[in-house]
Amino acid sequence: MSVDVASVPAAKAKNFPLYRTVTGFVRDPLRELERISKESDGRLIRLDLGASHPYLATHPDHVQQVLRRESQNFLRDGIFWRPLRELMGDSILSEGGEWEHSKRVLQPVFTTRNVNRLTGMMAEAINTAVGKLDAPAREGRPIDVLPEMSRIVNETVIKVLFGDKISPVEANRLIPTFDQIATSISVRFLLPFVPRALPMPGDRAFKDAVQVMDEVLFELVKRYRDDPGDGSDIFTALCQAPTEDGAPPDDRWIRDNLLAMFATSTETTTLALTWLWPLLHDHPDVEARLVEEIDAVVGGEPVRPEHLHRLPYVTQVVQELLRLYPVGWMFPRMATEATTIGGVPIKPGDPVLISPFLTHRLASVWDRPLEFDPERFTPENIRKRHRYAYFPFGGGPHQCIGRHVFNVEAQMILTSILSRFRPTLSEAVPAMPKIGATLRPRQSLEMTLTPVAGHGA
Template sequence: MDVEAGPTRKARSFPLYRTLPGFLRDPLEEVLRIARTADGEVVRLDLGASRPFLVTHPDHVQQVLRRESDNFLRIGTFWQPLHGLFGDGIMSEGEPWERSKRVLQPVFTARNVNSATDRMAEAINDVVARFDGPAREGRPLPVLPEMSRIVNETVIRVLFGGKITQAEADRLIPAMEEVAVNIAYRFLLPFVPHAVPLPGDRAFRRGVQVMDETLYALVERFRNHPGEGHDIFTALCQARLAEGGDLDDTWVRDNLLAMFATSTETTTVALSWLWPLLAENPPVEARLREEIDRVVGGEPVRPSHLGDLVYVKQVIQELLRLYPVGWIFPRQATRHTVVGGVPIKPGQTVLISPFLTHRLPSVWADPLRFDPDRFAPEQARRHHRYAYFPFGGGPHQCIGRHVFNVEAQLILTAVMSRYHVRVSLPERPDARIGATLRPKVDFTMTLEPAGDDS
């Protein structure tokens, strides 16, 4: 038992009758208001069917995600929708998670990621080059679907190597979109029994069915002869053969689906927020363009450019501060402890949110301002380790974080080295709560060839 020294206290509560109007009007803004009011204090939310604790102070986040990670597990009501989708693989707990992590971790070593960056850069340059037509025509493009197209085609090459056909990829991508959009109600209302239909249920099941059919067909085709390669699919199939009968097709499917979902949806959403932020901050965009023009010029972006794209990296880091890839991490205590002076009993849930911690004025100065210089080398060292945790922390920290960072930097650089981006947006869109924080409204971008003087 890891109990903090000193007196304990009862958590301050935010009763439903006071918060309900705000939750009905804008749930994300209401939870932000509560977090700002609490200002790092552990508090309790009344959500009707559940009363979780909200933990936002970096010290307390570190306790839950790292120091007591064996106490606070990814189980309970809030994990039901995700467990129902991802099963017993890398997104689970206990022995299934440990085994999946043991298999997948070597795929995400810096060496393997570096070897994959050539494939990533090639895929990104190929997809981005298709914007030349719309750019010449001045045709507006929907931002989120276009970011999704770049990300999906890139991830499919890294995830499956050359083992997936174009027809299979063309089925997976829209099916994943259906799953990502339509899981939102189940994620927001995890207490509602599945016997009670919610909006999006039918489309969600349809998307999962298509993904299952496609992934199981791939496993069937390569089950006994996975071949070589550093892609994730090959690693899973090879592990299945090495482990004998202990790992079945469902285990491969669960891990493939988890890696595909977390590699595509999160990256797509994060990059969709980038363009409005740059449009609102012309000095940042100008400095970014100067660096990209100086380092890359008019040639396709290559992995060898990344070491000199220092400001590009800072922009991506600051993007993830405002719009982290995972916005909330529920955990359930398995034994008694104390966090921030508040006793936590076994079976009680705590909610950790990088989105909220990253926006606390007591943690970050002027937190809503988009300022990549927060991550300049001389500044970054001043931050608390858990003031910034867009990929979680502790043993469950996202193992694909290096892939995300490289992919995001390559995509940003590839787009801006070829085009000037003009976003059609009267004001920055609000975020919609779901498994990820998608923009509430659709918006478009118009591309102009970078060689133009306009």
């Protein structure tokens, strides 16, 4: 593993003019970015996207500089954040004072102690949601993987967000609208420089979904804002948030943060879990080892949070899954002061893109980068690596606060499914995802679940 490129000062970024990349970008943007990243092998890249010329930093040293060492300089600002800013105002996904205030309120929800309290509730929701796969499994009916993972994740996340404060009717209205927002915003997210006045695909669906979502959320806020009661969930924490004058927090601020939390927690977890099944299909040895571990620890019982610390291989598989498919695959920053990255001068206002997807696939950082191998995440192997060789949850002050929730949730869902069923994908799946705000598979994946004798189904 050689990671010494950053120490060689490069006076110029590696430029990729549009005429050299446009055909590739039109045909398959993610593959073109992967090609560019491979060719640059850790050197700072300058992309030409016509209306914008962002830098792309893939080397672990450069990533560390942008996300951590100079996080005060590289802010979440600029054109690439516009669609999110418009949707979620001054939530935890913003920057500066507003971000700090939201983070101060939400951080305590994600302490190990509170996550441990939430996990009991999550386990219950997961066992019930996975139990609904019994019927198709018994009938030998294949399931469509992405919508089923989405259903299981949503039924779980709604508990983390609202505890017992939301009715099933409200949850059933909210879940599909959140989903519609996530899919319909992707065009604006990818083409942030297109003016609002120019209609784009997805705009109508997006507007309709926001309207329904606001009806449900503001009704909930009205009901609980002044008297939130107890609860370890996110909604309760937001309603209890202290304000300087002692007044209850602003309705819009609660709504913006609920939406930010939903946006960051559902689509990411759903897609990560969707990519798991093609990987296991291609690696029956990994699946066999997982099944052996889960059978020994969980057997035919419903999965419980206490099982998790005895499932080290499940942890390794989930970590390696996020290496190959870090679903928050690209996040932008904007320089506010002049600096240099790898010897290349950066001016105030320059956008710098960071992509775990690309860094995780660099041959100079990872041995056999395209191979799925959970052995990379044994404690000894983790210790040998650069801190920023692997960063599916970002780093520095904005590092994902939901990473423990994700780990617990993904490990329990994987364990619950494999303790009850043996999965078979209907066909082999191309490994390359489709570009968007997250990494979605290009086509639907069908999977048949065979019930394990005496285990639930």
